[in-house]
Amino acid sequence: MKDILLDVKAVSKRFGGVAALKGIDLIQHRGETLGMIGPNGSGKTTFVNVISGHTKPNAGSVSFDGHSLSGSNPFQIAKSGLTRTYQAVRVFGELTVRENVATALVDARDAASPDAVAEIADWLRISHRFDARAGSLTLMEQRQVELLMRLVQKPKLMMLDEPVGGLSSAEVRIMIGVLSELKGRCTIFVIEHTMKVIRELADKVVVLMAGEKLAEGPPAQILSDQRVIDQYLGTADA
Amino acid sequence: MTTVAETKDPSPRSIGHGLPLACFAAVAFATPFLLSGNRYLAFVAGVTMIHILWASGMNLLYGYTGLMPLMFAGLAGISAYMVVGLTAAGWSFWLALPVGALAASIAGTILGLPSLRLKGFYFTLCSLVIQTVVTLAFVYFSGLTNGDTGISQIPLPSFAGTPLSGLAYDLVLAASAVIGVVILMVIVQSTLGRRLIAIREDDELAGMLGINVTGYKMIAFFIGSLFAGIGGALYAPYIGFISPRSFDVLISMNIWLMVAFGGRGTIWGPVIGAVLLAPLSFLLQEYYTVKDVLYGLLIIVVIVAMPGGIAGGFKRKRREAAAPVDVAASRRSVK
Ligand SMILES: Nc1ncnc2c1ncn2[C@@H]1O[C@H](COP(=O)(O)OP(=O)(O)OP(=O)(O)O)[C@@H](O)[C@H]1O
Ligand SMILES: [Mg+2]
Numbered sequence: 001m002k003d004i005l006l007d008v009k010a011v012s013k014r015f016g017g018v019a020a021l022k023g024i025d026l027i028q029h030r031g032e033t034l035g036m037i038g039p040n041g042s043g044k045t046t047f048v049n050v051i052s053g054h055t056k057p058n059a060g061s062v063s064f065d066g067h068s069l070s071g072s073n074p075f076q077i078a079k080s081g082l083t084r085t086y087q088a089v090r091v092f093g094e095l096t097v098r099e100n101v102a103t104a105l106v107d108a109r110d111a112a113s114p115d116a117v118a119e120i121a122d123w124l125r126i127s128h129r130f131d132a133r134a135g136s137l138t139l140m141e142q143r144q145v146e147l148l149m150r151l152v153q154k155p156k157l158m159m160l161d162e163p164v165g166g167l168s169s170a171e172v173r174i175m176i177g178v179l180s181e182l183k184g185r186c187t188i189f190v191i192e193h194t195m196k197v198i199r200e201l202a203d204k205v206v207v208l209m210a211g212e213k214l215a216e217g218p219p220a221q222i223l224s225d226q227r228v229i230d231q232y233l234g235t236a237d238a
Numbered sequence: 239m240t241t242v243a244e245t246k247d248p249s250p251r252s253i254g255h256g257l258p259l260a261c262f263a264a265v266a267f268a269t270p271f272l273l274s275g276n277r278y279l280a281f282v283a284g285v286t287m288i289h290i291l292w293a294s295g296m297n298l299l300y301g302y303t304g305l306m307p308l309m310f311a312g313l314a315g316i317s318a319y320m321v322v323g324l325t326a327a328g329w330s331f332w333l334a335l336p337v338g339a340l341a342a343s344i345a346g347t348i349l350g351l352p353s354l355r356l357k358g359f360y361f362t363l364c365s366l367v368i369q370t371v372v373t374l375a376f377v378y379f380s381g382l383t384n385g386d387t388g389i390s391q392i393p394l395p396s397f398a399g400t401p402l403s404g405l406a407y408d409l410v411l412a413a414s415a416v417i418g419v420v421i422l423m424v425i426v427q428s429t430l431g432r433r434l435i436a437i438r439e440d441d442e443l444a445g446m447l448g449i450n451v452t453g454y455k456m457i458a459f460f461i462g463s464l465f466a467g468i469g470g471a472l473y474a475p476y477i478g479f480i481s482p483r484s485f486d487v488l489i490s491m492n493i494w495l496m497v498a499f500g501g502r503g504t505i506w507g508p509v510i511g512a513v514l515l516a517p518l519s520f521l522l523q524e525y526y527t528v529k530d531v532l533y534g535l536l537i538i539v540v541i542v543a544m545p546g547g548i549a550g551g552f553k554r555k556r557r558e559a560a561a562p563v564d565v566a567a568s569r570r571s572v573k
Contacts, residue, residue, distance in 0.1 A: 052446065054442065054446075073445065073450075073452075074442070074445040074446055075445045075446075075447075075448050075449055075450050075451065078445070078446055078447060078448040079448045083446070084446065086443075090440065090443050091443075092435075092436065092439040092440060092443065093439070094439055095435070095439065099432075102432060103432055103433075103435075103436045103444075103447060103449075104447050106429045106432050106433055106436075106447075106448075106449065107433070107447065107448035107449045107450070108447075108448055109448065149447065153447070153448065
């Protein structure tokens with residue numbers, strides 16, 4: 001657990017007058033599941049956007065698995081083994097699931113073999129939908145396809161932006177099961193409003209508040225922290 | 239459930255392309271002979287072949303990569319003027335053609351750079367401005383282009399010392415159309431095609447999956463512009479006359495319409511579009527107003543009523559998308 005995978009130093013990002021991130025420091029070790037919570041608009045998605053190269057930070061540095069990501073394009077960052085999902089599910093809706101997966105394999109850092117793809121698809125219980133148009137799937141199925149497309153690239157780190165957002169409570173339970181098994185396949189960074197997910201999955205939790213890191217620690221400690229309760233949990237449906 | 243064995247079968251889609259391709263090639267090569275008694279009809283068919291080549295190049299960019307380059311005709315013009323200039327200076331046409339086409343490719347790649355920043359409609363607007371500037375350049379540099387007057391009496395190229403007959407050149411045009419379609423088919427079935435389709439569908443997601451969006455957009459522009467350039471080089475000696483109007487924005491719109499009307503993102507849709515529309519614009523050449531009104535109406539109809547085009551109409555669901563997929567769906571089911 002002493003092996004540092006993601007090392008974020010003093011990252012700041014502003015949009016015009018809005019300071020979305022204010023000097024965030026964060027360290028994630030290999031194999032450690034890191035949860036990020038915070039109220040709406042606190043900068044969680046922006047944080048992931050900065051790490052994955054979608055947004056250029058105004059200040060600070062990010063290094064991943066010992067290499068600096070500063071100035072890298074999203075595709076280069078992806079090829080270094082860092083992948084992410086989107087808060088609003090995102091697949092190639094006009095293409096079939098099979099074509100979605102094939103697209104993920106084309107420029108993968110380390111493309112999974114056909115057998116490995118089949119194994120992952122079976123594990124995600126999405127094999128039977130391979131010939132369906134991805135846009136015609138249910139939200140849950142699209143989330144499964146998203147995970148499949150990431151996993152066939154054998155990433156080192158997967159950043160999940162609200163992976164149970166919009167799912168029914170039965171689906172949330174299934175997804176929590178999937179994510180806890182996912183921990184055996186790659187390191188996970190997960191943004192969630194649903195505390196159940198954080199409580200069951202995270203080894204460490206970071207709380208963002210108006211672009212600043214308010215607290216950091218094990219879930220049990222963070223979720224009982226008075227400041228976090230006052231400023232966030234008190235208002236959230238935890 | 240799909241089994242591994244099933245997915246390892248030869249792609250049904252590549253077989254599905256084989257028969258139409260054979261038919262198309264047969265018709266393309268037979269037409270010059272069948273129409274050899276009627277020079278006018280043979281000529282219309284030849285012009286259609288050039289438009290099939292152009293439409294295939296436009297289809298690569300618009301249909302498969304999701305870019306709408308309205309400077310397409312301008313690129314063809316760059317190549318045409320260059321080839322005419324070089325042959326007038328004593329070059330062999332067959333040497334001038336690749337040079338002119340390459341010039342169009344390089345110009346297209348550079349003029350396509352704004353697409354790296356501008357999305358969708360904004361790039362289209364930008365390409366419209368670029369096309370206008372290119373047309374103005376054709377008028378302005380009259381030392382090279384003879385300005386608005388244009389260059390006439392461009393001779394058909396020779397081969398092995400003797401000038402090509404009309405029939406022989408018609409066959410060259412047929413070959414270029416067939417080769418153009420074959421190259422597009424090969425690209426679409428390759429991993430390059432898969433990347434371009436990913437960029438068309440969602441370029442940010444494509445980048446997140448490790449696809450070099452910038453690089454592949456430029457490759458698409460290079461290849462698409464090569465189609466434009468080869469078509470332009472073949473067009474000049476066939477018509478025997480070129481002027482800035484031969485390569486203006488209306489021609490770009492025309493080629494775009496062939497792709498959109500026929501069915502973008504399918505191999506055969508734009509070919510059908512070219513076969514239907516290229517002769518039409520030629521036959522209506524004398525009736526400007528009728529032609530313009532007809533085209534305006536067609537553009538509206540395509541945009542409003544049939545965004546998938548003719549081919550998209552009956553194969554909306556089963557989009558023609560890249561390579562045979564080498565992905566096994568399920569391991570459990572093989573057991
Ligand atoms: N592209 C952008 N342009 C301008 N402002 C932005 C942009 N992206 C985010 N912001 C602003 O930055 C702040 C942080 O937004 P962000 O989406 O990161 O929050 P979040 O923590 O993910 O919220 P949520 O829980 O609702 O997903 C917000 O005030 C938002 O309005
Ligand atoms: Mg968010």
